[in-house]
Amino acid sequence: MAWIRVALLAGVILLLSQLNRWTIFDKLFFVLGGLLVVAFFWSRFALSGLVITRRTLTDRAHVGDLLIEQVELENRSRLAKLWIEVIDHSTLPGHRLSRVVSLGPGETVGWGAKTWCTRRGRFRLGPLVLRASDPFGLFERQLLVPETRELIVYPALVDLTTVRLPAGELPGGSALQKRTPFVTPNVAGVRQYQPGDSFNRIAWSATARTGQLMVKEFELDPSADVWLVLDGDARHHVVAHGVAGAGDTGQRVVGAILDSTEEYAVTITASLARYFLDLNRAVGVVASGGSRVVLPADRGARHLVKVLEMLALFRSDGRAPVQETLLTEQTRFGREAVVIVVTPSTDEAWVKALAELTTRSVRSLAIVIEPSTFGSEASSLLVVSELTALGIPFVLVKYGDDLRRLLALPIGTIAISR
Numbered sequence: 001m002a003w004i005r006v007a008l009l010a011g012v013i014l015l016l017s018q019l020n021r022w023t024i025f026d027k028l029f030f031v032l033g034g035l036l037v038v039a040f041f042w043s044r045f046a047l048s049g050l051v052i053t054r055r056t057l058t059d060r061a062h063v064g065d066l067l068i069e070q071v072e073l074e075n076r077s078r079l080a081k082l083w084i085e086v087i088d089h090s091t092l093p094g095h096r097l098s099r100v101v102s103l104g105p106g107e108t109v110g111w112g113a114k115t116w117c118t119r120r121g122r123f124r125l126g127p128l129v130l131r132a133s134d135p136f137g138l139f140e141r142q143l144l145v146p147e148t149r150e151l152i153v154y155p156a157l158v159d160l161t162t163v164r165l166p167a168g169e170l171p172g173g174s175a176l177q178k179r180t181p182f183v184t185p186n187v188a189g190v191r192q193y194q195p196g197d198s199f200n201r202i203a204w205s206a207t208a209r210t211g212q213l214m215v216k217e218f219e220l221d222p223s224a225d226v227w228l229v230l231d232g233d234a235r236h237h238v239v240a241h242g243v244a245g246a247g248d249t250g251q252r253v254v255g256a257i258l259d260s261t262e263e264y265a266v267t268i269t270a271s272l273a274r275y276f277l278d279l280n281r282a283v284g285v286v287a288s289g290g291s292r293v294v295l296p297a298d299r300g301a302r303h304l305v306k307v308l309e310m311l312a313l314f315r316s317d318g319r320a321p322v323q324e325t326l327l328t329e330q331t332r333f334g335r336e337a338v339v340i341v342v343t344p345s346t347d348e349a350w351v352k353a354l355a356e357l358t359t360r361s362v363r364s365l366a367i368v369i370e371p372s373t374f375g376s377e378a379s380s381l382l383v384v385s386e387l388t389a390l391g392i393p394f395v396l397v398k399y400g401d402d403l404r405r406l407l408a409l410p411i412g413t414i415a416i417s418r
Contacts, residue, residue, distance in 0.1 A: 003039070003138040006032060035136065043139035046132035049077025050084070052145055054097075056125065059149060061117045063156040063257055063267075067092070069125065072110040075103035085131040092123040092151060117153045118257050120266070120312045125149040154308040156257070158271040158403045190214045224336040224363075225282045225297040229329075230269045231322040231343035231350075232289035232314065237261045238344065238374040240399050261344040261369045262316040264397060268367055269342050271403065273307045284332065285310065288325040290317045294332070323350035326357065335361045344369040346378045351386040358392075366394040373399035 010032040017025030051074045061067055075081055081103040088097035097113040126148035133140045190206045193213035206214040239260040258264055269285065276283045277299060284297035285307055293310055295303075322343050333339055339362055341354060354364050366387055372379045380396070387394045397406060 001138075002136075003036060006036060006138060010036070036138065039134035039136050039138040042134040043132070043141050045077070045079055046081065046134065046141050047084075047130055047143045049075055049079075050081070050130060050143070051076060052086070052128060052130070054126070054128070054147075054149075056149065056151070059151055060154065061151065062154045063117055063120050065117050065153075067095070067115045067117055067151070068112060069095075069097060069115075070110065070112045071097060072108055073101060073103065074108040075106060078105050080104045081132065082135060083132065087129040087131060089127055089129065090123065090125045092117070092125065092153075093119050095125070097128075120153045120155045122313060123151045123153065125151055152309060152312055154312050155263075155266045155270040157274055158267060158407075160271055160275040160404060160407055189217050191217055224338055225284060225334060226272075226276045226338045226340065227284045227286065227297065227333055228269050228272055229322065229325060229339060229341045229343075230265055230285065230287040230311075230314065231325070231341070231345055232262075232287060232316040232318040233321055233343075233345060234317050234319065236343070236345040236347075236371065236378070237265075237316040238371045238376040240374040261371055261374055264369050264399075264403075265316075265342045265344065266311050266314055268369075268397070268403060268407075270308060270311050271407075272340060272342075273311075274304055277301075277304050277307075283307070286325060286329050286332075287311070287314050288318050288320050288322065289315050292318075292320065292325065292328075294329065296332075321345070321347060321350065323347070323353035326350065326353040330357060330360075330362075333357060333360070333362045336363070338363045338365070340365045340367060342367045342369070344371045344380070346371065346380050346383055348382055348386045351383060351390065351392065354392060355390045364392055366392055367397060368394055369397045370399070 010029055013025050013029045013032065016022070017029060052071065053074075054069060054071045056067065056069045058067075071086070073084065073086065083100055083102050085100045086098055088095070090097065092115060095113060095115045099111055101109045101111075103109055126145070128145040128147075130143040130145065131140065190203045191214065193202070193215050197215045201215045203214045203216045237260060258267060269287075273283050273285065280299055282297040282299050283303065285293075285295040287293045287310065293314075295306055295310060298306075322341065322345050326339075326341070339354070339357055341350070341364070343350065343366070351366070354366065357364055368380050368383060368387075370380050384394065384396060395407060397403070
């Protein structure tokens, strides 16, 4: 440390002054000693009276979004701060908030950091470390600001408003004009209470309005559940060596991070989940990464948040083949359900497992991510041939493809609604 070298030098000068009785050495010794004392006490107050605050507009973002964070450093002491180094220890890739500033008495300095979110996952914003020293750099002081904030970056979402994918039990998913004794989300009307009607079907507002006990009538809900099966078998996922993407900065960021079959699979799954949930379809997700995660079929914006949070943390580090996942979870797929498999697997066994589901009136769609376009030696040619032979609709995705355009292609092999 610098102050130790200065102290040793002062000691040597003191020794020489005693041996030679040179006045100049005595004066030099007192100068160095005074320098050490002043520097020590200066450093003690270098970080006193500082207040730092950091603000972000949100704790949720999508890949391709711009995260803006503002920082303010206030000096509430009467002493000027010659230099303060603010060191940020956030884990968000590319987040550069560190800076060196100087402050006068009572002065406030603010700055911001703009970071493109390039990776999905859970990240930490903070903590901060304030570092300062005396003017001579002899004594260094550090102050930890331990406050942290969690940021979750969701996968990129592709607009699939024109997509042609499974629409349900009937074209367009319209309601079946048929009464049912079961409670469904579709209320057809009200009628007078009859002996044997369940009390949980009583329409209290209609009862109060008419003065007679009224009950609700329901129609069948035609929308079959949509199940998205995301393959996380590490043996089939590949990282590309190039970069795809064009357009504005946000689009280039999204293109740049779609650099692996894993990112393509997650982006496709997230986009399909939002598309079907926007149609008020019940969507379930099965993701077989290091451990299998199952989100039961549900509707609504809250369920979309659950899906996105799960996909934000998904990693293709599993060892279970996708056919095993299909066979294990097949009891969840009811009659007329739609199963969409998103996989880069080149093993034809999962195609046979998917074909077995069709014998139970389960409709299926395969979204095959071609690994050879990502630099792998494996090819999905046999898988595509098997899908074609068995009559299973599929979409072949290659590295650099426009997902919105590809999934919206009006070809007969994609539209499987009846």
